[in-house]
Amino acid sequence: MKERGMKRILRDERGMALAVAIFALVVVGALVAGAFFAGTQEQRVxxxxxRVQSSFGVAEGGAQQRVMDWVPDSMNTRPLYPADTGVPFYSPSSPRTAPGGTGRYYGTSYKLGNNIFLIAVTGMDNATASGLTAGGGGARQRIGMITRLAPIDFGIRASLTTQGGVSLTGNATVEGADQNPTTWTSCDPPGPSQAGIRDNGGNVSTGGNGDVNGEPPVLNDPGLSSDHFSNFGGTTYSQLAARANIQLPGGGTYKTQPAYKGNGDCDTAVLTNWGDGVTPTTKCGLYFPIIHIAGSATLNGDQGQGILLVDGDLSVQGSYQFFGITIIQGDLSTAGGGSTDAHFWGGVMAKNANLSIQSLSGHATLNYSSCSILAALQASSAISMMRQRGWIQLY
Structure with a gap:
């Protein structure tokens, strides 16, 4: 009986090896499938x-490129957001290829304050930009770079800064008291008075009704040297001249006045259009170019504004008006004016390395104006990223 029971048990266990083998295969298959799934997921992650990091790099590079491509005369004078909804650069349908071809980007620039701008950029890696990602999704990164104007410090501490002597005759006047141009209504109240003339010990003489006023009228600065007329903080005269919107040859007599297109917009392509400081509410009233004259020149009517760079001597005839900063590597002379004064509103720097005499005669008035200087700097300055909290990730 016992042997018969043992045989029955052995007969009942037939096929167990197959079941165990199948079970083992299932377990092993599940482990292998799990390993493959984990590996695939890790690869996808x-x-x-x-791709996310690549998109972030593209967005960051696009923001830096926007800073490098900044056009001060068209961007710096725009209204504040939300009155101005921003300036798009490129678009989702037509993005720009990033340097190195790593992806594409587009964005918008916003003016948040008089000196503060936000650059919002969306970056995409190549697969996303080309629409090759599955399901139409992809990696995008949107960042915002907060920038500010980086104005040049010209070190203007007087109405007229020069190395040589100054002769004022006729009705010529150099005024160091801070004054706002008569037609400029958006200026802050005038600041403290500056020196009328700042030199390094040259003789200042007056004749007729010529006069110098300021705090003090004449400031003798022994430390004033040629370097003050060619190096301005981290910017040189040559670098500034290379950035000029308007390049003119020397040796000419120029009559400059505002020019407008048929639709009323300011025509900045006209080389003798130097903005409209006399009527600042016009379209050209927001145009403050950097003008570079490669040599000596004569100005004989009507007006201009911005930053004027003259490689040689500058002669001003008649009732010319200029608003902003004037830097002359040679001598400054004025004459004429008739019944209307020739005005410089802002600051004038005349290097005259040969220490010759600056001759101001006729109805010529040099007025120190911090408002004119600030307007020229704000309209022509490049931008740079804020040192702290310079960027933010946008969603």
Whole structure:
């Protein structure tokens, strides 16, 4: 009986090896499938992370490129957001290829304050930009860079800064008291008075009704040297001249006045259009170019504004008006004017390295104006990223 029971048990266990083998195969298959799934997911996560980082780099590079491509005369004078809804650069349908071809980007610039701008950029890696990602999704990164104007410090501490002597005759006047141009209504109240003339010990003489006023009228600065007329903080005269919107040859007599297109917009393509400081509410009233004259020149009517750079001597005839900063590597002379004064509103720097005499005669008035200087700097300055909290990730 016992042997018969044992045989029955052995007969009942037939096929167990197959079942165990199948079970083992299922377990092993599940483990292998799990390993493959985990590996695939890890690969996908790594690829997604790579594309996200690539998109972030494209967005960051696009923001830096926008800073490098900044056009001060068209951007710096725009209204504040939300009155101005921003300036798009490129678009989702037509993005720009990033340097190195790593992706594409587009964005918008916003003016948040008089000196503060936000650059919002969306970056995409190549697969996303080309529409090659599955399901139409992809990696995008949107960042915002907060920038500010980086004005040049010209070190203007007087109405007229020069190395040589100054002769004032006729009705010529140099005024160091801070004054706002008569037609400029948006200026802050005038600031403290500056020196009328700042020199390094040259003789200042007056004749007729010529006069110098300021705090003090004449400031003798032994430390004033040629370097003050060619190096301005981290910017040189040559670098500034290379950035000029308007390049003119020397040796000419120029009559400059505002020019407008048929639709009323300011025509900045006209080389003798130097803005409209006399009527600042016009379209050309917001145009403050950097003007570079490669040599000596004569100005004989009507007006201009911005930053004027003259490689040689500058002669001003008649009732010419200029608003902003004037830097002359040679001598300054004025004459004429008739019944209307020739005005410089802002600050004038005349290097005259040969220490010759600056001759101001006729109805010529040099007025120190911090408002004119600030307006010229704000309209012509490049931008730079804020040192702290310079960027933010946008969603």
């Amino acid at each position: 790594g690829e997604n992370q790579r």
